[in-house]
Amino acid sequence: MRALFLDRDGVINERIIDGYVTRPEDFHIIDGVLEAMAVFAQKFDHIFMVTNQQGIGKGLMTVADLEAIHNDFLRKVEAAGGRMDKIYFCPALKAEHSFMRKPSIGMALQARREFPDIKLKQSIMVGDTESDMLFGHRAGMQTVLVGPEPHLAHKYPHLIDYYYPNLLAFAKSL
Template identity: 40%
Template sequence: MKTIFIDRDGCVNVRLVGNWVMTWDDFEFMPGAIEGIALLKKAGYRLILVTNQRCINLGKFSLDGLNNLHSQMQDELKSEGGFFDKIYHCPHDRHENCGCRKPQAGMLLQAAKDFDDIDLRNSIMLGDQESDRLAAKAAEVGCFYQISHNQTIADAAKIILSSK
């Protein structure tokens, strides 16, 4: 199935510099995020969120808190016609050398195991950091789009859908 992996902070929501998004009040959708996710979902793509969340390991945020935040995010996206089919997170800190923290490919590879119809070479990754690009490259994801305030998920969606 056509699959797009999307990073969260800096792509779906505004990244808080020097802090973590840990409450719904902290969560602000990036421009074009809701529209782009809805466009891709309506076009038949499987959307998978892959996010590093070391704040859990650091004891700053609980897994229940993260799941609650993601549930609220999903509710908002669904109200506009989009949603993530699955959400993967890495709770580990940078120094732990786990296989799931981007730039490692673990979350993407786990998704490919969980969904046996994912063809990573024909999949797409949307991310705002070099670690997102490197994770996509390590998993042999076929295409990467850099997301920013100037190149939103909606912009990437329009490019992806026009090249079908």
């Protein structure tokens, strides 16, 4: 079965540079994302979010804060005709070098354990950073870079299979 793995910040919501989204009011969904999610629901067997959230490890927010943000997003996805099977997040600090933190592939392996029909080789990782591309590549997935840094696709051609300016452009290509 084919799964879609989506990074969060910079893919689904506007990234806060040097900061963290700690409240639903600060979670600004990028234009076209809800429309893209409805397309993905038709095209993929499973849809996941995989997100590093070290703001929790830093004590800037709680797991409950994060879940409030995500539940609000999921309601909007479902209202727009989309779905998401599960959100995986890693609260560890970068310095902890957790296997669950991207670019390590713990979250992909956890998804495959919980949804054993997933074939990672048939699956796609979408993200906006080198770390996301490394995560997808290491897990054996195809990788899609989105966002304002297309030059990364030239810098890391071995890690990045496709580039689209945003999630909706990718969805429309399917």
